[in-house]
Amino acid sequence: MKTISAIAGMTTLAFLVSLSGTLQAADVDGQIKYRQNVMKALGGHIGAADRIIRGQVPLKDQLRLHAAGAADIAAILTTLFPKDSVPPEAEFAGATVETKATEAVLEKPEAFKQAALKTKETTAAFLAAIDDGADDRTLAKAFREIGKSCKACHKDFRRK
Numbered sequence: 032m033k034t035i036s037a038i039a040g041m042t043t044l045a046f047l048v049s050l051s052g053t054l055q056a057a058d059v060d061g062q063i064k065y066r067q068n069v070m071k072a073l074g075g076h077i078g079a080a081d082r083i084i085r086g087q088v089p090l091k092d093q094l095r096l097h098a099a100g101a102a103d104i105a106a107i108l109t110t111l112f113p114k115d116s117v118p119p120e121a122e123f124a125g126a127t128v129e130t131k132a133t134e135a136v137l138e139k140p141e142a143f144k145q146a147a148l149k150t151k152e153t154t155a156a157f158l159a160a161i162d163d164g165a166d167d168r169t170l171a172k173a174f175r176e177i178g179k180s181c182k183a184c185h186k187d188f189r190r191k
Protein backbone atom coordinates (compact mmCIF):
# COMPACT_ATOMS: atom_id res chain seq x y z
CA MET A 32 0.00 0.00 0.00
CA LYS A 33 2.77 2.36 1.02
CA THR A 34 4.65 1.48 -2.18
CA ILE A 35 1.62 2.19 -4.35
CA SER A 36 0.96 5.59 -2.83
CA ALA A 37 4.68 6.41 -3.01
CA ILE A 38 4.69 5.54 -6.71
CA ALA A 39 1.51 7.54 -7.24
CA GLY A 40 3.07 10.45 -5.42
CA MET A 41 6.20 10.30 -7.52
CA THR A 42 4.18 10.10 -10.73
CA THR A 43 2.17 13.13 -9.71
CA LEU A 44 5.35 14.98 -8.85
CA ALA A 45 6.95 14.08 -12.18
CA PHE A 46 3.80 15.24 -13.96
CA LEU A 47 3.75 18.55 -12.09
CA VAL A 48 7.43 19.15 -12.80
CA SER A 49 6.98 18.47 -16.52
CA LEU A 50 3.87 20.67 -16.56
CA SER A 51 5.58 23.57 -14.82
CA GLY A 52 8.51 23.20 -17.24
CA THR A 53 6.16 23.52 -20.20
CA LEU A 54 4.26 26.43 -18.71
CA GLN A 55 7.45 28.27 -17.86
CA ALA A 56 8.86 27.94 -21.37
CA ALA A 57 5.56 29.11 -22.83
CA ASP A 58 5.54 32.11 -20.48
CA VAL A 59 9.07 33.13 -21.45
CA ASP A 60 8.18 32.93 -25.14
CA GLY A 61 5.01 34.87 -24.40
CA GLN A 62 6.95 37.56 -22.56
CA ILE A 63 9.34 37.99 -25.47
CA LYS A 64 6.52 38.06 -28.03
CA TYR A 65 4.54 40.48 -25.88
CA ARG A 66 7.54 42.82 -25.63
CA GLN A 67 8.09 42.69 -29.39
CA ASN A 68 4.40 43.37 -30.07
CA VAL A 69 4.36 46.34 -27.70
CA MET A 70 7.57 47.68 -29.30
CA LYS A 71 5.96 47.29 -32.71
CA ALA A 72 2.98 49.30 -31.48
CA LEU A 73 5.40 52.00 -30.26
CA GLY A 74 7.18 51.92 -33.62
CA GLY A 75 3.79 52.11 -35.35
CA HIS A 76 2.78 55.25 -33.48
CA ILE A 77 6.15 56.91 -34.06
CA GLY A 78 6.19 55.94 -37.75
CA ALA A 79 2.67 57.28 -38.23
CA ALA A 80 3.48 60.50 -36.38
CA ASP A 81 6.54 60.88 -38.62
CA ARG A 82 4.32 60.93 -41.74
CA ILE A 83 2.15 63.65 -40.21
CA ILE A 84 5.16 65.70 -39.04
CA ARG A 85 6.63 65.52 -42.55
CA GLY A 86 3.34 66.86 -43.91
CA GLN A 87 2.74 63.77 -46.05
CA VAL A 88 -0.69 63.16 -44.52
CA PRO A 89 -3.38 65.83 -44.00
CA LEU A 90 -4.46 64.33 -40.67
CA LYS A 91 -2.80 66.57 -38.16
CA ASP A 92 -5.70 66.10 -35.76
CA GLN A 93 -4.52 62.49 -35.36
CA LEU A 94 -1.04 63.48 -34.23
CA ARG A 95 -2.13 63.63 -30.59
CA LEU A 96 -3.47 60.08 -30.75
CA HIS A 97 -0.06 58.78 -31.81
CA ALA A 98 1.79 60.97 -29.34
CA ALA A 99 -0.43 59.77 -26.49
CA GLY A 100 -0.09 56.13 -27.56
CA ALA A 101 3.69 56.45 -27.71
CA ALA A 102 3.84 58.22 -24.34
CA ASP A 103 1.65 55.56 -22.69
CA ILE A 104 3.89 52.79 -24.02
CA ALA A 105 7.10 54.63 -23.19
CA ALA A 106 5.93 54.87 -19.58
CA ILE A 107 5.81 51.05 -19.22
CA LEU A 108 8.96 50.14 -21.19
CA THR A 109 10.92 48.84 -18.20
CA THR A 110 8.15 46.34 -17.33
CA LEU A 111 8.71 44.56 -20.65
CA PHE A 112 12.04 43.01 -19.71
CA PRO A 113 11.60 40.48 -16.90
CA LYS A 114 14.91 38.72 -16.15
CA ASP A 115 13.84 35.36 -17.61
CA SER A 116 13.00 36.94 -20.97
CA VAL A 117 16.46 38.46 -21.56
CA PRO A 118 19.70 36.68 -22.58
CA PRO A 119 21.43 34.80 -21.16
CA GLU A 120 18.62 33.99 -18.69
CA ALA A 121 16.09 33.48 -21.48
CA GLU A 122 17.99 30.44 -22.79
CA PHE A 123 18.08 28.85 -19.33
CA ALA A 124 14.39 29.61 -18.89
CA GLY A 125 13.73 27.60 -22.05
CA ALA A 126 12.92 30.36 -24.52
CA THR A 127 12.35 29.03 -28.03
CA VAL A 128 11.67 32.32 -29.82
CA GLU A 129 14.39 34.77 -30.82
CA THR A 130 14.90 37.98 -28.90
CA LYS A 131 17.10 40.84 -30.03
CA ALA A 132 17.53 42.15 -26.50
CA THR A 133 21.22 42.09 -25.55
CA GLU A 134 22.82 40.83 -22.35
CA ALA A 135 23.54 44.46 -21.50
CA VAL A 136 19.91 44.80 -20.32
CA LEU A 137 20.81 42.71 -17.26
CA GLU A 138 24.45 43.78 -17.09
CA LYS A 139 23.77 47.52 -17.05
CA PRO A 140 20.35 47.88 -15.38
CA GLU A 141 20.91 51.51 -14.41
CA ALA A 142 21.88 52.63 -17.94
CA PHE A 143 18.94 50.65 -19.30
CA LYS A 144 16.54 52.38 -16.91
CA GLN A 145 17.95 55.78 -17.88
CA ALA A 146 17.51 54.97 -21.58
CA ALA A 147 13.88 54.03 -20.99
CA LEU A 148 13.37 57.18 -18.92
CA LYS A 149 14.66 59.31 -21.78
CA THR A 150 12.02 57.95 -24.14
CA LYS A 151 9.39 58.40 -21.46
CA GLU A 152 10.40 62.06 -21.02
CA THR A 153 10.73 62.89 -24.72
CA THR A 154 7.35 61.34 -25.63
CA ALA A 155 5.70 63.17 -22.70
CA ALA A 156 7.30 66.44 -23.85
CA PHE A 157 6.08 65.86 -27.41
CA LEU A 158 2.53 65.24 -26.17
CA ALA A 159 2.71 68.37 -24.00
CA ALA A 160 3.91 70.43 -26.99
CA ILE A 161 0.90 69.27 -29.01
CA ASP A 162 -1.45 70.14 -26.16
CA ASP A 163 0.22 73.56 -25.85
CA GLY A 164 -0.51 74.20 -29.52
CA ALA A 165 3.20 74.46 -30.38
CA ASP A 166 4.13 75.47 -33.95
CA ASP A 167 5.32 72.96 -36.54
CA ARG A 168 9.01 73.69 -36.02
CA THR A 169 8.78 73.15 -32.27
CA LEU A 170 6.82 69.94 -32.80
CA ALA A 171 9.36 68.64 -35.31
CA LYS A 172 12.17 69.40 -32.88
CA ALA A 173 10.43 67.63 -29.98
CA PHE A 174 9.75 64.69 -32.27
CA ARG A 175 13.40 64.39 -33.27
CA GLU A 176 14.34 64.11 -29.59
CA ILE A 177 12.12 61.01 -29.33
CA GLY A 178 13.89 59.41 -32.26
CA LYS A 179 17.28 60.02 -30.69
CA SER A 180 16.15 58.35 -27.47
CA CYS A 181 14.92 55.24 -29.30
CA LYS A 182 18.21 54.95 -31.18
CA ALA A 183 20.28 55.46 -28.03
CA CYS A 184 18.65 52.48 -26.32
CA HIS A 185 18.70 50.26 -29.40
CA LYS A 186 22.40 50.97 -29.90
CA ASP A 187 23.36 49.32 -26.60
CA PHE A 188 20.45 47.07 -25.76
CA ARG A 189 19.14 45.66 -29.06
CA ARG A 190 21.05 43.42 -31.44
CA LYS A 191 21.12 44.38 -35.13
Ligand code: HEC
Nearest residue numbers: 067070071073074077130131132146147150181184188189
Ligand atom coordinates in the same frame (compact mmCIF):
# COMPACT_ATOMS: atom_id res chain seq x y z
C1 HEC B 1 15.05 51.10 -22.94
C2 HEC B 1 15.40 50.57 -24.23
C3 HEC B 1 14.55 50.84 -25.43
C4 HEC B 1 13.94 52.01 -25.79
C5 HEC B 1 13.97 53.34 -25.07
C6 HEC B 1 13.27 51.74 -27.03
N1 HEC B 1 13.44 50.45 -27.41
FE1 HEC B 1 12.67 49.57 -29.04
N2 HEC B 1 13.54 47.80 -28.53
C7 HEC B 1 14.35 47.61 -27.44
C8 HEC B 1 14.80 46.24 -27.40
C9 HEC B 1 15.72 45.62 -26.38
C10 HEC B 1 14.22 45.61 -28.51
C11 HEC B 1 14.35 44.14 -28.91
C12 HEC B 1 13.20 43.35 -28.26
C13 HEC B 1 13.25 41.86 -28.51
O1 HEC B 1 13.60 41.42 -29.63
O2 HEC B 1 12.93 41.11 -27.57
C14 HEC B 1 13.43 46.62 -29.21
C15 HEC B 1 12.70 46.39 -30.36
C16 HEC B 1 12.01 47.37 -31.06
C17 HEC B 1 11.30 47.13 -32.31
C18 HEC B 1 11.20 45.81 -33.05
C19 HEC B 1 10.01 45.02 -32.51
C20 HEC B 1 9.89 43.68 -33.25
O3 HEC B 1 10.31 42.65 -32.69
O4 HEC B 1 9.42 43.68 -34.40
C21 HEC B 1 10.76 48.33 -32.68
C22 HEC B 1 9.93 48.62 -33.92
C23 HEC B 1 11.14 49.30 -31.69
N3 HEC B 1 11.89 48.69 -30.71
C24 HEC B 1 10.78 50.63 -31.73
C25 HEC B 1 11.13 51.58 -30.76
C26 HEC B 1 10.81 52.98 -30.83
C27 HEC B 1 10.07 53.65 -31.98
C28 HEC B 1 11.30 53.55 -29.71
C29 HEC B 1 11.26 54.99 -29.28
C30 HEC B 1 10.01 55.67 -29.31
C31 HEC B 1 11.95 52.50 -28.93
N4 HEC B 1 11.82 51.33 -29.60
C32 HEC B 1 12.56 52.71 -27.72
C33 HEC B 1 14.71 48.55 -26.50
C34 HEC B 1 14.24 49.86 -26.47
